[in-house]
Structure formats: structure tokens, C-alpha cells
Amino acid sequence: MxxxxxxxxxxxxxxxxxxxxxxxxxxxxxxxxxxxxxxxxxxxxxxxxxxxxxxxxxxxxxxxxxxxxxxxxxxxxxxxxxxxxxxxxxxxxxxxxxxxxxxxxxxxxxxxxxxxxxxxxxxxxxxxxxxxxxxxxxxxxxxxxxxxxxxxxxxxxxAVSGDVSAYDMMAYALPIIRANALNAGKVDWSAHKAKMDASDLKQRPAQEAYGRLQTVLNALGDRHSFLQAPRQAATARTTAVASRAIESRQMQDIGYVLVPGLRGTDAAAGKAFSAELCGKIATLAPTTSKGWIVDLRQNSGGNMWPMLSGLHPLLGDGAIGANRTRDGAVTRWGARAGTTCSLDLSRSRVAVLIGPKTTSSGEAVATAFRARPDTRFFGQTTGGRATSNRTYPLPDGGALLLTTAEFLDREGQAYPQGIRPETPVSSEQDAIEAAAAWLRSVP
Incomplete structure (x- = not known):
């Protein structure tokens, strides 16, 4: 070593x-x-x-x-x-x-x-x-x-300067952040407004606004809001790439599936991801009698909806979680069944593996399993970004991904410090083995 x-x-x-x-x-x-x-x-x-x-x-x-x-x-x-x-x-x-x-x-x-x-x-x-x-x-x-x-x-x-100035960008984005950010109350808005009124901003290119806007996002302290330059925003809209391959295998009477992150919002690629995930679960289902291991330890986030859709057989119908804004407004979300995979395994036992790399939308998936019957978490505390981002297009073609809400589980519990497992397992121990032992502990 x-x-x-x-x-x-x-x-x-x-x-x-x-x-x-x-x-x-x-x-x-x-x-x-x-x-x-x-x-x-x-x-x-x-x-x-x-x-x-x-x-x-x-x-x-x-x-x-x-x-x-x-x-x-x-x-x-x-x-x-x-x-x-x-x-x-x-x-x-x-x-x-x-x-x-x-x-x-x-x-x-x-x-x-x-x-x-x-x-x-x-x-x-x-x-x-x-x-x-x-x-x-x-x-x-x-x-x-x-x-x-x-x-x-x-x-x-x-730098290539277009028709949009840094002033235009600031004038557009600052009101959005102030009106919608989950932690807007932490920001000294008068100080940032004074920076926007700097005389040279109207002569500077749009790109100059990104650094100034980043200082505002830093002040929010949510560790989740971020900006995408035009090229990055275009890539996110037109692609959806898994951080690694979806993995699945039969462990005698237990089904194992690793759910990776998925970067990008392309609809067709997202549907293909959910179909593959659900299909792997369906393949294992006939010989899985003791329950399932859902491994989220490598899931660093991205687009949560294809992940939830692919896991619909295990999550079931109805509200499986929610977003709550700073004003207390709650929007519930559920996992939609895919057209080619509609089996019901919602009564099966599930062991969920989590760790510090489980963050953002990875934590959304983990939240969806919290308060689910016959479910237990193994591993280490998640990354602490169990919050929802909303995308706002910017005038130059870029994007503001702003943290506007926190995740709630089925019982209304939020996780501002991350999700803690009921069974802690250190990185030197085998979390899969511990999860399998629990699944097999009930006749």
C-alpha cells in the first residue's frame, strides 16, 4: 500500500x-x-x-x-x-x-x-x-x-465577445437567484447589486459575468448550485452519459444492481438508461427470493428521473419523495413505470449501499428508498447534497443550475447533512457481504 x-x-x-x-x-x-x-x-x-x-x-x-x-x-x-x-x-x-x-x-x-x-x-x-x-x-x-x-x-x-454583455447577464441572473435560491437569505444582496453597477460591465463580454455570479453562488453555501458555459450547457441538453456501466448479477438468491450517475438530459438517452436498468432487474427477478442489493456508492448524480424510472419495480407506485422550497411548498415525485418493464417488486426486501460519493441525484435515489418498508441502508454517510437544482437558461446560451429545494423522503424527512446508514460499514469492510447477511437473516 x-x-x-x-x-x-x-x-x-x-x-x-x-x-x-x-x-x-x-x-x-x-x-x-x-x-x-x-x-x-x-x-x-x-x-x-x-x-x-x-x-x-x-x-x-x-x-x-x-x-x-x-x-x-x-x-x-x-x-x-x-x-x-x-x-x-x-x-x-x-x-x-x-x-x-x-x-x-x-x-x-x-x-x-x-x-x-x-x-x-x-x-x-x-x-x-x-x-x-x-x-x-x-x-x-x-x-x-x-x-x-x-x-x-x-x-x-x-475571448470572443457577442451581443450579450456582462451587465446583461448579471441583470438577468441576480433576480432569479434572489427569488428562488434555497439559501438566498445568506447573501448580502446590496453588496452584489453594487458590483453589478460597476461602470465597465456593459463593455465587458458575457463571460466576465460567470466569475461574479460564482461568488454569489459561493455565498449561498449550498455546495450544489453551479454555472454552465454555453458549450457545456449545449452538451448537457443533447447527451446523457452514464458515469459507468450499469452492473447486475445474481448472488444465489439475491439480486444485485449497481446504479451509476447519469450526466445530461437528452430524453432518448435517458429512456434507454431506464429501460436497461429495469430490464436487468427483470432478468434477475425470477431467481431472486431473498431480496435486492441496490448499490449507489458510485452514483455522483446527474439526471434523477431515468434512475427512478428504471428502479420503479422496487420503488413502487405513489409518492416516493418530494422537493420542498424555502417557502415550504412541497412537490411530490414518483417513479414512472417504463413501457417495456412493469413488474412489481415493491414488497421485496432491499438493502441500499451508500457512501461519500453518493451525492446530488444519487442522494435523490437514496431518499426515494428511505422510509420504504423492508429497506435498510449500509455503508457510509452520503455527500450532503440532497437538494434539487432547477435549470435557468442564461442570455448567452449558458445555464444556471440553482439549488431551489431540499429532498424529502416518504415521511417528510430532509437530509441536510447527508443520509446516514442504519448499518455503518467502513471502506475496509465488505458492504455487499453485510447487506447479503441481513437479507438472508429472515426465513
Missing amino acids: FRTATFIFLTLLSGAATAQTVWNGIGTHSRTNGSGDIQTSDGTAVTVSAESMEQDKFVGAITSLDATALQGREVRLTGSLLVAEGTGIAALWVRADGPNGQLAFANSGASPARAGEGAQARELQLYVPSDATHLKLGVTLDAAGRVEVQRLTLTSEP
């Missing part, structure tokens, strides 16, 4: 004229190695590996650059990712930080690079706000294994 420090500082020096990019490791057990300069045409190569995760949600590599020369420009991060060992998924990311934290962020999580798929080219674009001080970027891997990144290159170009 690797016992390296949380941040591994590797500076590889050579006689070349260009500087070497310095990489730090992310995660207690990460090993990071890199060579080359990310700002040259050849780019850099970096490898991240870990033999154990334990309490780490992910491992990775990070580097930091002074953002002064990049302010007001678009940066482009390109590279080729290969998950060479393990079963995890890898992603590139880039972030612009200011004096008070994150201003802009992009990652390739909507197009994950998976093991067994070979080298995968990925590209990110990000506008660097005028008050950014540092640009941070890197690669992440969400399970033990090894990811190799080749030709990782950072370039920049002047």
Missing part, C-alpha cells in the same frame, strides 16, 4: 530551455509523476496511480499557474487519457481562482474516460475572469488504479 503524503511535490529538472510543469498529488495514496511543459506544443505527460483509496473520494494530479497573463482570455486544455489499470473513471479539469476562491470551473466528467476504452482525447475551454489570480488544472481518477495522460497542453486565445 502506498503511504505517500497528501501532496507529492515532484519537480523534474532537465537541461531543456523550457520549464518543467510541477505536479502535486491529490489524495493520501496518490503517486504522481510528470514531465514536460504544459504550455509548449508538445505539452506534458503525467501519470497518477493509487493502490488504495480508503477515505479518498478520488486521487489525481494538480498544477497551478499565475493567471495574470490569462485574464480576459479563453484557455483551452487538451489531452489524451488512458485508464491503464483499475476500474475507475478519469477526467480533466480546469479552474480559475480569485482572492476569495473559485470563479470558474470546467471538467470532462460528462464524457468520462473509462478502463478498457483505450486512450480518449478530451478538450476543455474556460474563460479566465479579469480578477482571477491563479489557474489550477489537472486530472482525477475515482478508484484505485492508474491513469496516464499524454500531450496535455494549455493554450489561450482572445
Whole structure:
């Protein structure tokens, strides 16, 4: 087992004229190695590996650059990712930080690079706000294994300014946030209104508003609201990609199904996801007599509705959860049966596996199983984002995904600190084995 420090500082020096990019490791057990300069045409190569995760949600590599020369420009991060060992998924990311934290962020999580798929080219674009001080970027891997990144290159170009100004964006978005955000009461609105009235905003491009709006979202403190640039918003509307394959298997008299996250809102892809999930349950049903294990430990969210629809046989009809706004308005939601899969397993025993990676819509699915009869949770506390986001299109084609409500289970219970399992199971123990023992404990 690797016992390296949380941040591994590797500076590889050579006689070349260009500087070497310095990489730090992310995660207690990460090993990071890199060579080359990310700002040259050849780019850099970096490898991240870990033999154990334990309490780490992910491992990775990070580097930091002074953002002064990049302010007001678009940066482009390109590279080729290969998950060479393990079963995890890898992603590139880039972030612009200011004096008070994150201003802009992009990652390739909507197009994950998976093991067994070979080298995968990925590209990110990000506008660097005028008050950014540092640009941070890197690669992440969400399970033990090894990811190799080749030709990782950072370039920049002047930002393209359209007909929408930063002032237009602020004038449109601030009232929406103030009127609808779950935690709007935490924000000093007079201070943000004063920032909107800055004389130069009408001459600045729409992209400049994203950093300013991000400071408002940071002030909300919900850890769930976020912004999508036009390109990201378009991808989310036209795709729906599972973070990993749906898994299912027969464990003698128990049926096991792993439900991954699903990024994007494309209707056809969402229907295909629910049909596949429900179909796997239907295939196992005839030989499953003791109950089911629903594994949500790798479900980091996305679009909750295809997940709930695919799990309809186990969740049953009627209200299985709800959203509650800051004003107390409750909107109930249920799992709709698919046209090709309508079996009823709502009286079966179910063991739900959860953990810190279970977050956002993953927590919505977990919430739907809370207060369900003959159901027990195993694992570790979820990520603490059991809240509902509503999408608001922005004038430049981007999107504001704003946290407007909290999830409620069938009995009206909210989970602001995450969902705690009735049976805690540490990362070193076998949660599947513990769940199976409980399912078989009743004759």
C-alpha cells in the first residue's frame, strides 16, 4: 500500500530551455509523476496511480499557474487519457481562482474516460475572469488504479465577445437567484447589486459575468448550485452519459444492481438508461427470493428521473419523495413505470449501499428508498447534497443550475447533512457481504 503524503511535490529538472510543469498529488495514496511543459506544443505527460483509496473520494494530479497573463482570455486544455489499470473513471479539469476562491470551473466528467476504452482525447475551454489570480488544472481518477495522460497542453486565445454583455447577464441572473435560491437569505444582496453597477460591465463580454455570479453562488453555501458555459450547457441538453456501466448479477438468491450517475438530459438517452436498468432487474427477478442489493456508492448524480424510472419495480407506485422550497411548498415525485418493464417488486426486501460519493441525484435515489418498508441502508454517510437544482437558461446560451429545494423522503424527512446508514460499514469492510447477511437473516 502506498503511504505517500497528501501532496507529492515532484519537480523534474532537465537541461531543456523550457520549464518543467510541477505536479502535486491529490489524495493520501496518490503517486504522481510528470514531465514536460504544459504550455509548449508538445505539452506534458503525467501519470497518477493509487493502490488504495480508503477515505479518498478520488486521487489525481494538480498544477497551478499565475493567471495574470490569462485574464480576459479563453484557455483551452487538451489531452489524451488512458485508464491503464483499475476500474475507475478519469477526467480533466480546469479552474480559475480569485482572492476569495473559485470563479470558474470546467471538467470532462460528462464524457468520462473509462478502463478498457483505450486512450480518449478530451478538450476543455474556460474563460479566465479579469480578477482571477491563479489557474489550477489537472486530472482525477475515482478508484484505485492508474491513469496516464499524454500531450496535455494549455493554450489561450482572445475571448470572443457577442451581443450579450456582462451587465446583461448579471441583470438577468441576480433576480432569479434572489427569488428562488434555497439559501438566498445568506447573501448580502446590496453588496452584489453594487458590483453589478460597476461602470465597465456593459463593455465587458458575457463571460466576465460567470466569475461574479460564482461568488454569489459561493455565498449561498449550498455546495450544489453551479454555472454552465454555453458549450457545456449545449452538451448537457443533447447527451446523457452514464458515469459507468450499469452492473447486475445474481448472488444465489439475491439480486444485485449497481446504479451509476447519469450526466445530461437528452430524453432518448435517458429512456434507454431506464429501460436497461429495469430490464436487468427483470432478468434477475425470477431467481431472486431473498431480496435486492441496490448499490449507489458510485452514483455522483446527474439526471434523477431515468434512475427512478428504471428502479420503479422496487420503488413502487405513489409518492416516493418530494422537493420542498424555502417557502415550504412541497412537490411530490414518483417513479414512472417504463413501457417495456412493469413488474412489481415493491414488497421485496432491499438493502441500499451508500457512501461519500453518493451525492446530488444519487442522494435523490437514496431518499426515494428511505422510509420504504423492508429497506435498510449500509455503508457510509452520503455527500450532503440532497437538494434539487432547477435549470435557468442564461442570455448567452449558458445555464444556471440553482439549488431551489431540499429532498424529502416518504415521511417528510430532509437530509441536510447527508443520509446516514442504519448499518455503518467502513471502506475496509465488505458492504455487499453485510447487506447479503441481513437479507438472508429472515426465513
